[in-house]
Amino acid sequence: MKRKLFVASTMAAALTGCAKVTNSLAGWDALNPVLDSVNPLDHALIGTRGSAKLYKPSDVTVDYPVNSLDTPHQAEYLAFLEDNFATYRLPITGLVDHPQTFTLRQLRALTTLDEITRHDCVEGWSVVGAWRGVALGSLLKLVRPKPQARYVIMYSYDHDGDGTQFYGSLDLTQAAHPQTMLALDLNGKPIDAAHGAPVRLRIPTQLGYKSTKWIRNIELAADFTHVFGGQGGYWEDQGYAWYAGI
Amino acid sequence: MEVTAGSVSPRTETHEDTPGQVVHRHSVTVRLTHWAAFLAIVVLTMSGLQIFNAAPYLDASDINNPAHRVLSLDGDQATGTAVGTTTIFGHTFTTTHVLGYTDDGMGGETVRGFPGWITFPGYQDLAAGRRWHFFFAWMFVLAGLVYFIVGFARGELQLLILRPSDLPKLWPMQAYYLHLRKEKPEHGKYNPLQKAGYTAMLFLLAPFVVLTGLALAPGFDAIANPLIWLLGGRQFARTWHFVSMLALIGFFCGHVFLVVSTGFINNMRSMTLGTYRLGPHEGTGP
Numbered sequence: 206m207k208r209k210l211f212v213a214s215t216m217a218a219a220l221t222g223c224a225k226v227t228n229s230l231a232g233w234d235a236l237n238p239v240l241d242s243v244n245p246l247d248h249a250l251i252g253t254r255g256s257a258k259l260y261k262p263s264d265v266t267v268d269y270p271v272n273s274l275d276t277p278h279q280a281e282y283l284a285f286l287e288d289n290f291a292t293y294r295l296p297i298t299g300l301v302d303h304p305q306t307f308t309l310r311q312l313r314a315l316t317t318l319d320e321i322t323r324h325d326c327v328e329g330w331s332v333v334g335a336w337r338g339v340a341l342g343s344l345l346k347l348v349r350p351k352p353q354a355r356y357v358i359m360y361s362y363d364h365d366g367d368g369t370q371f372y373g374s375l376d377l378t379q380a381a382h383p384q385t386m387l388a389l390d391l392n393g394k395p396i397d398a399a400h401g402a403p404v405r406l407r408i409p410t411q412l413g414y415k416s417t418k419w420i421r422n423i424e425l426a427a428d429f430t431h432v433f434g435g436q437g438g439y440w441e442d443q444g445y446a447w448y449a450g451i
Numbered sequence: 452m453e454v455t456a457g458s459v460s461p462r463t464e465t466h467e468d469t470p471g472q473v474v475h476r477h478s479v480t481v482r483l484t485h486w487a488a489f490l491a492i493v494v495l496t497m498s499g500l501q502i503f504n505a506a507p508y509l510d511a512s513d514i515n516n517p518a519h520r521v522l523s524l525d526g527d528q529a530t531g532t533a534v535g536t537t538t539i540f541g542h543t544f545t546t547t548h549v550l551g552y553t554d555d556g557m558g559g560e561t562v563r564g565f566p567g568w569i570t571f572p573g574y575q576d577l578a579a580g581r582r583w584h585f586f587f588a589w590m591f592v593l594a595g596l597v598y599f600i601v602g603f604a605r606g607e608l609q610l611l612i613l614r615p616s617d618l619p620k621l622w623p624m625q626a627y628y629l630h631l632r633k634e635k636p637e638h639g640k641y642n643p644l645q646k647a648g649y650t651a652m653l654f655l656l657a658p659f660v661v662l663t664g665l666a667l668a669p670g671f672d673a674i675a676n677p678l679i680w681l682l683g684g685r686q687f688a689r690t691w692h693f694v695s696m697l698a699l700i701g702f703f704c705g706h707v708f709l710v711v712s713t714g715f716i717n718n719m720r721s722m723t724l725g726t727y728r729l730g731p732h733e734g735t736g737p
Contacts, residue, residue, distance in 0.1 A: 220566075224556040224573025227497065231572030231579040240586040247585065255673035266514065323514065323685065325669045327577065329506035330515045331685050410673045444578030450670020451585065 241446070248448040253379050257409035260321040265392055266332035269324075271399045277362040277419055290403040295387075297344065299424035300354035305347060309389070309403055315339045318386045322409035324416070327445065336407050338388035342381035345425075350377065354425040358432060359406060362419040365439070373417035373438040374429050374447075375408065384409050387420065412449040414440040469729070476640075476727035478607065484598040485722055491591035492699060494583055497571035499696060500564075501580030507551075507564030509693055513684025521690055526552035526562030533560065588664060595657060610640045613650040617643040635731070652702050660699060663692035 230236070277283075285293055296306040307315075321335045341357070357380040361371035379385060388396060388407040396402045401418030408415050415438070429435065434442025441447045477485075512519040523538040524546075535551025537544050547553075554560060556567020556574040567573035571583055602608030620643040626632040628644070636642075641649070662678070665671045666688035672679050682688040710718045714730070721727035 220554070220568035221558065223569070224554070224567040227571045228556060228573045231576060231583065237582065240582045243586050243589045246589060251668055251670040251674070253670065255676070257669065257673050258676050258679070264514065323669075325667075325672075325685065327505070327581070329502065329667075329689060331513075333514055410670050412669060440578075444576075444582065446581070446585075450673075451668035 237444075244446050244448055247446070247451045251450045253382050253410060253450065255410075257322050257384055260323065260333045262321060262335065264333045265321060265335050269332055269334050269391065269400065270330075275363075276398045277364070279362065279364065282362045282419065285403070286398060293403050295404055295420065295422065297348045297423045297425070299358075299426050300351040301425050302349040302351060303347070307344075312339050312387065312389060312404065315343060316389060317343065318384070320384060320386075320409075322384065322407070324409070324413050326413045327440075327449070335390075335392045336386065336388045337390035338386040338404075338407065340383065341375075341385045341387055341406070342383065344387065345377070345380060348425070350425050353427050356426050356429050356437070358424045358426055358429055358437075359417040360421045360424070361417055361439075362421045369439065369442075370433065371417065371419075371439045372433060373406070373415055373440075374432075375406075375415070379408065379411070382408070382410060410450060414438075414445060415449045470731045471729060473726055473728045475725055476721040477725050478601075478605070479725070480597060480601045481607065482722055482725060484594040487590055487594040488598075491587040491594065492703070494571060494587040495591060496696060496700065497569060498580045498584040498587070499692075501570040501572065501575075502577060502584060503693065504564040504570060504575060505577045505580075509690040510686040511683065511690055512686055513679075515686055522693075524551045524564035528552060528562055533562075535562075588661070591657075592661060595653075595661075599653075611646060611649050611653070613643070613646040617646055621647060648702070648705070656695060656698055656702065660692065660695040663688050663695055667692060 290309055293309055294306045295308075295312065296304070298304045316337060316339050318340050319335075319337045321333060323331050323333050325331045345357070354377065356374045356376055358374045359372060361373075363371040365371065375385070385406070385408045387404050388401075389404060390396060391400055396405060401416075401420075404420045405418040406416045406420065417438075426432075429437040433439070436442045437447045438445075507525070508515075508523040509521045510516055510519045511521050520538070521540060524535070525538065526533065526535045528534075533547060533552045534545065535547040535549065535553055537546040537550045548560065549566065550564065552560060552562055554566035554568055554573075555563060556570065556572065563575060570580070572579050599608065602611075620636060620638070623632060623636045624638070624642050624644045627635050663682065666675070666679055666682055667685070672685065679685060679688060682691055717728050
């Protein structure tokens with residue numbers, strides 16, 4: 206019996222030791238630049254090519270899940286819920302020749318994309334939604350990016366529990382991909398608050414964390430290192446890769 | 452390579468080698484890529500289980516569908532007594548403290564799929580798991596490419612490939628190992644069973660594990676829609692990736708068993724220092 210206990214506790218100690226080693230390796234921040242050195246290879250290998258699969262209306266997931274982020278609860282966002290987004294405006298500014306502010310009516314008038322695509326969450330699950338909205342590329346043509354513009358940075362109305370603003374970014378190639386859209390409708394209805402109302406990004410060629418919800422304004426910039434954590438997005442600042450085609 | 456009697460440095464294996472002779476078995480390239488791949492497989496498996504834990508279930512369908520659930524690790528600690536369960540093809544087993552409700556990698560227990568001692572890192576951190584997984588995926592692929600290119604160029608790899616002429620030799624070899632046959636069949640550097648195992652590993656399993664991993668990348672899906680269809684869809688690809696990991700672990704276990712049972716020191720010497728002492732009936736042609 207004693208021997209059994211000894212074997213069990215030795216094994217337990219060995220197993221705990223295993224987690225200690227992997228925990229300290231993963232917590233060793235100096236290694237991150239080395240590990241992240243393959244991210245440009247992922248980007249170069251897979252990149253932004255081809256088209257995400259298009260699904261049939263019968264494939265649409267009935268209860269489209271809501272994940273990780275709470276619906277914004279700041280006063281200015283709650284006011285939109287009161288007036289049904291009548292006062293919502295979407296400014297597109299930064300390194301553009303023709304900065305513009307769009308109303309929802311204007312965005313609806315520009316709507317051309319109507320696609321049933323799969324949402325791949327970084328956690329490993331997937332769902333299918335019918336999305337309708339404006340091709341981001343067509344909006345960029347209207348505001349005319351300057352030659353030095355390389356990234357489209359989207360700022361959200363949402364903040365996390367610590368008050369950090371949610372945001373995300375794409376490069377111009379990803380933004381101009383014909384399936385990348387500023388979505389207004391999900392499954393035949395205007396997007397509800399939980400799913401990112403009134404305007405959210407949908408980029409089916411990348412993981413879900415790139416699809417910024419509750420977009421407040423869009424900025425074109427030469428780089429994103431000056432924005433918040435400097436990694437190009439809220440999730441990127443938490444350690445996820447900027448290129449999320451993988 | 453001509454070597455005179457009494458030569459100090461071991462010679463490369465030829466079909467004129469005699470039993471008991473010490474030969475140079477594995478090149479530096481083979482030894483380095485072998486250990487790089489080993490390290491990569493360890494980290495890929497552990498970080499892969501970390502990634503799996505973020506959605507601890509597998510479906511045999513394109514989109515998640517509980518009706519096609521193959522595996523699910525669940526836990527419940529709300530009711531006072533914590534319970535962990537594993538459900539395989541609809542059959543549920545209680546696996547408290549092992550799977551579903553288990554070691555959180557920080558000295559406690561919590562609801563999670565695989566335990567902290569087998570995930571990388573031990574605590575739940577999907578971003579870190581992905582970061583390590585993708586780096587070592589590149590190490591695995593690069594080690595494989597170097598091994599294939601150099602191995603083919605030097606003709607080393609050709610000795611390892613199972614050929615149609617090896618097929619009739621498979622059973623006699625197996626019969627010998629099962630003690631159904633007294634005499635060991637003659638073979639070259641690798642016996643027919645080794646050839647079958649390594650050919651399956653190098654040309655089927657390793658490419659399959661890489662391909663099914665890539666199939667989980669939405670950017671890759673956009674390029675290779677038909678491949679995802681062939682695998683049965685996106686979530687099915689995730690299941691195949693998991694199954695190919697299990698097959699790799701299976702290969703690994705068999706490999707280690709054989710390494711230990713056929714002369715551990717001699718085998719380890721050949722894969723570290725490169726030299727190997729031929730056993731009886733060994734080294735008589737490819």
